[in-house]
Amino acid sequence: MYSLFRIFFLLIIISIVGCSSTVTVDHLLLNARIAQFEGDSLFYKYSNLTLINGKIDRILDTNSIAFNSRNSRIDLKGAYVYPGFIDAHAHFLHQGMVLKSINLQGTKSWEQCVQIVKKFIINNPEEEVYRGQGWDQNDWFIKKFPDNSQLEKLSNRPILLSRIDGHATLANSVAIKESDINEKSKIDGGEVISKNGILTGLLIDNAQSLLIIKKPSKYEKCRALLAAQDEAFKVGLTGIHEAGLPTEDINLINELQKNGELKMPLYVMISESPAELTYWLDRGPLKTNLLDVRSFKFYSDGSLGSRGALMSKPYSDRDNHYGFEIRSFNYMNSAAKRLALNEWQMNTHSIGDSANRQMLKIYQSFLNKRSKKDLRWRIEHAQVVKPIDREAFRYGIIPSVQPSHATSDMDWAIERIGPERISYAYAYSSLRESSNGILPLGTDFPVESMNPIYTFYSAIARKSPDGHSKEGFQVEESLTREQALKGMTIDAAYASFQENEVGQIKIGMWANFSIFTTDIMSCAEDSITSLNVAETWIHGERVYVKPK
Ligand SMILES: [Zn+2]
Incomplete structure (x- = not known):
């Protein structure tokens, strides 16, 4: 009797243990090589992963105990699983607007443009305004500015086609009439073109501002955001730092994320203005699972390409020209004071050496006072920073850089600023050294x-992904593959105060992955630009699988 009782008792124990060894999770990923950082080095851990509620639940041996999965059980067959890539500086909404517009880039004639516009209108009859971009008459067989006569039959709604450099727009007569532009219209710094006393629809430079263009509707913006999201999934992006939007657009993003259509996590910087500062500082930060608003985007100067970057000495290719101060440094200083007091992040576009020096000085004066505040203020671009000024980054200022800018600008940047100044421009390795190893990367x-693989390639090879540069540009400033990957994951997470949520494959973090079938850390350098992401996961959901 006693032994029978014992057997019965043993059976109960076995059944309890048996039950508890079959755990139910949302997703089970088998045979993954998961990338794990250890300091500045990286190793792969061959593992199974379980996911619950969008987060990483367990990282297990591949021969671990049994699991049931509610949703999927996927054998990754040894694929390389990286922490989901984050773009630390991008314009997500703008990207979507470009994707949704008529693309006239690479056209060989005006007739070809008209055919493309015609086809677009037939396929998109619901548009309120037809917007196109990218034509360039210098690429055409007949190198002549077009007129709008062939656009007239295509639609009774406004058609606006902007030239590749944005310095001219061809508008149909509906758009011209709606804007009250006529033969007598005149404006400084621009021209309304007419031929034999008749408007051609072509508006040059400032004349484009005469167009009363309906701002993109809410519907157009929603569609643009979803188009940008689709493209982002395809290249493995799992998070984006949107570098400047007004409140109106932030609210729209929040709405689209809440209704489940927009799945992309966004760290949105608010485009600063006195009104936006007052509104948000009163209101306080906004945080949901997908949206983080706790920073402002400022511009201290323009860009190097258009000679707008603020330099301490004149441009090498334009006498007495120093670039532009977009916001006065007094304004910046008082804004910084308010942001520091309220513990908001300040992110400032600074390209020229003078803009960088002045902003670093302002930042430093607020970060230097043994303050306990964790502000993580950022310099966006940090393109031309004198070596002596780099020291300021040691105070916890974050340089947020875009490696593909270096490889896109390398052909002409030297003409703008000359050999001496170029020697310390786009100095990513040196900047990283000064900023205590934190260098978030973006595009x-x-x-x-938007392809983060190009960022990775440009950062390590310092060559253009289009293959036109055989020799690397200032290769002593290249990053190691580990440093580049950290920049796209851990450092980007840190720059947005999200280092406990994303940027690594760790238990408790969001299950965000960029998965490849090739080891991006050891493959041949010249094969990198042709790598394609195999799967993209965001918050435990597989949002993209490469088609077979
Ligand atoms: Zn930008």
Whole structure:
């Protein structure tokens, strides 16, 4: 009797243990090589992963105990699983607007442009305004500015086609009439072109501002955001730092994320203005699972390409020209004071050596006072920084850089600033050294391609992904593959105060992955630009699988 009782008792124990060894999770990923950082080095851990509620639940041996999964059980067959890539500086909404517009880049004639516009209108009859971009008459067989006569039959709604450099727009007569532009219209710094006393629809430079263009509607913006999201999934992006939007657009993003259509996590910088500062400082930061608003985007100067970057000595290719101060440094200083007091992040576009020096000085004066505040203020771009000024980054200022800018600008930047200044421009390795090893990487898309693999390649090879540069540009400033990957993951997470949520494959973090079938850390350098992401996961959901 006693032994029978014992057997019965043993059976109960076995059944309890048996039950508890079959755990139910949301997703089970088998045979993954998961990338794990250890300081500045990286190793792969061959593991199974379980996911619950969008987060990493367990990292297990591949021969671990049994699991049931509610949703999926996926054998990754040894694929390389990286922490989801984050773009630390981009224009997500703008990218979507470009994707949704009529693309006239690479056209060989005006007739070809008209055919493309016609086809677009037939396929998109619901548009309120037809916007296109990218034509360049210098690429055409007949190198002549177009007129709007062939656009007239295509639609009774406004058609606006902007030239590749944004310095001219061809508008149909509906758009011209709606804007009250006529033969007598005149403006400084621009021209309304007419031929034999009749408007051609072509508006040059400032004349484009005469167009009363309906701002993109809410519907157009929603569609643009979703188009940008689709493209981002395809290249493995799992998070984006949106470098400047007004409150109106931030609210729209929040709405789209809440209804489940927009799945992309966004760290949105608010485009600063006195009104936006007052509104948000009163209101306080906004944080949801997908949206983080706790920073402002400022511009201290313009860009190097258009000679707007603020330099301490004149441009090498334009006498007596120093670039532009977009916001006065007094304004910047008082804004910084308010932000420091309220513990908001300040992120400032600074390209020229003078803009960088002045902003670093302002930042430093607020970060230097043994303050306990964790502000993580950022310099966006940090393109031309004198070596002596780099020291300021040691105070916890973050340089946020875009490696593809270096490889896109390398052909002409030397003409703008000359050999001496170029020697310390785009100095990513040196900047990283000064900023205690923190260097978030981004692209600034749509200015550059949104593909993070190009960022990775440009950062390590210092060569252009289009292959036109055989020799690397200032290769002593290249990053190691580990440093570049950290820049796209851990450092980007840190720059957005999200280092406990994303940027690594760790238990408790969001299950965000960029998965490849090739080891991006050891493959041949010249094969990197042709790598394609195999799967993209965001918050435990597989949002993209490469088609077979
Ligand atoms: Zn930007």
